[in-house]
Every structure is written in structure tokens, then in C-alpha cells.
Amino acid sequence: MYAQMIKSEATQDDPVKLAVFQKRIDAGDKIEPKDWMPEGYRKTLIRQIGQHAHSEIVGQLPEGNWITRAPSLERKAILLAKVQDEAGHGLYLYCAAETLGVSRDELTEMLLDGRMKYSSIFAYPTLTWADMGAVGWLVDGAAILNQVPLQRTSFGPYARAMVRICKEESFHQRQGFDIMMKMVNGTAAQKRMAQDALDRLWYPSLMMFGPSDAESVHSEQSMAWKIKINGNDELRQKFVDQTVPQAEYLGLTIPDEHLKWNEDKGGYDFSQPDWSEFFDVLKGNGPCSTERIEARQKAWDNGAWVREARMAHAAKKRAAKLAAE
Amino acid sequence: MGDNTLVLGQRLSEWCGHAPALEEDIAMANTALDLIGQTQLWLGLAAERKGQGHSADDLAYHRDAWDFRNLLLVEQPNRDFGVTMMRQFLFDCWHLEALKALTAHADAEISAIAQKSVKEVTYHRERSTDTVIALGDGTEQSHKKMQAALDRLWPYVGEMFTADDDDLMDVAALRPGFDAHVMASLTEATLTRPDSDFAHQGGKTGARHSEHLGHMLATMQSLPRSYPDAKW
DSSP states (O other): OOOOSOOOOOOOOOHHHHHHHHHHHHTTOOBOTTSOOOHHHHHHHHHHHHHHHHHHHHHHHHHHTTGGGOSSHHHHHHHHHHHHHHHHHHHHHHHHHHTTTOOHHHHHHHHHTTSSOOOGGGGSOOOSTHHHHHIIIIIIHHHHHHHHHHTTOSBHHHHHHHHHHHHHHHHHHHHHHHHHHHHHTSOHHHHHHHHHHHHHHHHHHHHTTOSOGGGOTTHHHHHHTTSOOSOHHHHHHHHHHHHHHHHHHHTOOOSOTTOEEETTTTEEEOOOOOHHHHHHIIIIISTTHHHHHHHHHHHHHHTHHHHHHHHHHHHHHHHHHHHHO | OHHHHHHHHHHHHTTTTOSSSHHHHHHHHHHHHHHHHHHHHHHHHHHHHHOTTOOHHHHHHSOOGGGOOOOHHHHSOOOSHHHHHHHHHHHHHHHHHHHHHHTTOSSHHHHHHHHHHHHHHHHHHHHHHHHHHHHHHSOHHHHHHHHHHHHHHGGGTGGGGOOOTTOSSOGGGGHHHHHHHHHHHHHHTTOOOOSOOOOOOOSSSSSSOOHHHHHHHHHHTHHHHHOTTOOO
16 A cells, blocks of 8 residues: 555535535546545545655665666566556656646655655665565555555546556566565575565565554545545455465465464454554654655756756747747 | 677666656666667577577676677766766667668578667667757756767767677678768757767777776676576
């Protein structure tokens, strides 16, 4: 889940219009950019889609960290294609957010000055090649669980962006699992890398779903608007239930001594991540938080002359064309 | 051919996640992907001809700098976006001419790789030409940066046309096609071709690479060299 702790914005609109709007949502209508919508709906969506887009862009960095060190030409090509897909996802999502009346540049500035967040998972480091497997397997796996239902979200451009993104994410998850398979069937050093990656990324992956619903005060309105489809705990449970057998298949141990099948609920009991660590990460105290924003800031600052020059050249061309007509 | 595409593909991939705009990031990754794909074909063929059960990965990951036969131009560091795109433009202009010549090569496998690559590189050249023109012509600042990039990289142009015994084609014959496209584009970009034709040599013969290649290989080859028994 790339959207965490999204605060629903209060709405002070005409009650009659609100009722009609809610009826459309309840009937499963898609809301399109030119349709009337409550201000709170618009603002919440900007925040959610923006955070999702930022997560894709910041998410390029931990995986980009290994492109130059990918251990074979084929692995290099696959990883490059994957990180390129993430940039593409960012692009569709920024475009979807732009239909709500905010520009990509404004969203970028809000990321850089800390007004907007990105998913906590990308504030963690990627330390060995096995992390390229574990990120695909666990992080993309967790993202898919949240994003598949979002294909049915009420806002048309967001739902359509999700359809395309989900197809690519499933592919990434399979690639990640494939790397894990190679690692666990490889040398002792490779097996050690695989277990180490799972040990480090397991709890940060569980955090991706956000804190427990009982503590999540913002979910109700978003669920009524079909911006959020499932509860955080429900998705986290689903993630654990699907991942445990995969870890067993890989011969890896999930770092949770309380992990146990619970026949009554038909799912696993498991330990919660350290939520104080999660809140620290959100405050910008993740292990790589400073580096991630620094990298984005540097790209933004160093790219300013390129963006300005492209605009200036396009304006000159337009002027020349007009003069010729 | 494979060392050129590998080294430049590796250089471009260093940009992933750091480009001036998302569209540039995607386009650069796309070019890098094409080049890595071409590397698999060229080095795959080289390994097959070499025999002894070698693979493209063996050639990419288990040779040292002195055995690389790439042009000095492609191993130059990215520096800023202007230098990266100028390097790309100059290489693409040579690369396209070289591939066109190789489509008619007597060896069917060489000709087949060239035919596949020509399509990709035609697009690479189109994009780098557009970029050089836009940034050369854009603002006073961008013009200065692009002229500085051209001045810095021009001494690496001559090597592309210096013949040696390992050439697959008559490289000197590629120059008129290169010059025609480069000069027309530089004019549109309001950039000035440097006067000096001094040319650094030693990349494609392997006799004297720049200091930069060793660092690139140290990064790129680190995993297969550290874990020679591992399969990835």
C-alpha cells in the first residue's frame, strides 16, 4: 500500500449536492474530472494520489541502487525495465492528480518540502542483491493487495491508472520471487543474503498497510467515498496469509516467533511491527529518509535548467510557427 | 560493438531515478535497455565465436579494462544532463552510420544484429538530436552548457573514425554521413563545431582507456567477481 495515513478532508458543501454525489458513488458510478465533487473528496484524492505517485518516484531509488551492480546482463535489463515502469506509474498518477486541479510541479514541491509523504517502505535501504528479490516479492506483493481493489475506486482517472499499474506490478512480483528462488537454491552466501533480506524487510512490509483500523480515524469517510476499499488490518492479514506459504516454499524463516496458524480465524496470528518505528519513519527519521529526499531535491535542482530550456525552445518554435502563418 | 553498447548502457543506467523530468528518466532508461539488449546480442555472438563455452556475461563481467574495446567517448562520465545528451548525440550519429554499414556485412549474424539495432538507434538519434537542438537553442544558460559539453567531448570524436585491424567495417567511410547530420543539427542548435580536430586514441584498441572505465567496471562487475560460483 503506497498510501498511508491519508487524512480525509472535511467537507462543507451543499447537503443536497452531497446526497446526490453519494448516491452516484453507492450506485458504482465513476466520478470524472469535470463532474461536481465535494471539496473534501477532491482534496483527499489529491493527497492520496499524490502520495502514491511520490512513492513510485522515490521507490525508484532503492532499486536503482542496484541497477549498476546487477549480476548479469539479463538481470540488469529486467531491473532497468522495472524501475522504468515505476517512473511510468508515477507519470500516470501525476496525470490523474492533475485532473483534480494540481500541477505536477506543485506536487513535487510539496514532496520536497515535506508537506506530502511517500510510503514508509522506501525509507529503508537495499543492502544486497537479494533485496531486489525481496522488494519485488514482499513490497510489490503488498502493493498489489491494496491496488487491485483500487481498480474499482470511484474516481475514474485513478481507477484506470490502477488497471495498468496492477498488470505491471504482478509481473514485478513474479520477477522478485524468481530472484528469491535463484538465491535460495544458490550458494551458502546467496542463501544468507535471501534470509537477511527477509529479516530486514518483513516488518517494514507489514507497515505498508498502515496502523490498525482501530487507530485509523480517517478511514470511514474515504471508504464511504470508495477512495479506500479495504481496511488496513484486513489487507495485512491477507498479506501474511499469502506470504507465509511462499516463504516456506523458499525455505526461509519469517522473523516472527509468534507466527502461528489459527484454525478458528482461518489465518495466521502474527506479531505487529514496531509502530513507534513507523511513526519515526513518517516524521522523516527512516534509515534513508534524508538520502531519499536529498536525491529527489538534487534531481529537481540540477534539472531546472533543462526544464526551463525545453519550455523556452518550445515557446520559440510556437512563435516562429505563428509568424509564418 | 558490444563493448560500446555495454559501457554506454551502463553509464545511462546510472541516471535512473535522477533525471531532470520523469519523461527524460523514462526515455533514458529506454535507451539504456535497448543498448543492454544489443550488448546481449553482440557479446553473445562474440562469445559463441570465441568458443570454449563462454557467454555474453563472461565477456561483460570477467574481463578487465585492457580487454575492453569500446570508444573513449562512451566511457566518459555522465557529468550533467548536457554532457550526457551531447555524448549520446555524438555516439548515436556514429552508431547509426556504423549499423547501416553492417546491415550489408557478409556475415549473416552480424548483419541480422545490425538490422535489428538500426531501428532502435534511428530513434535514439532522433531523440538525442531533438534534445541537443532544444537545449542548445533554449536559454542563454542551456546554450552555454551545451557548447561547453560539445567542446569537452569533441576530442573523442576522431577515434570513432580511426581504423584498426579489428574493425568490422571501413570506419573512415562513416565520416561524411556523420558530419552531415552533426553539422545540420549543430546549426539548428546554434552551437559551434570546435576548430581543433585533435583526437584522443586508445579506447577501441584497448591500449589506453581513461581512468573512468576501471571505476565503472569495479562497480558493474562486483557481484560476479566476488561470488564466482554463484548463479543469479
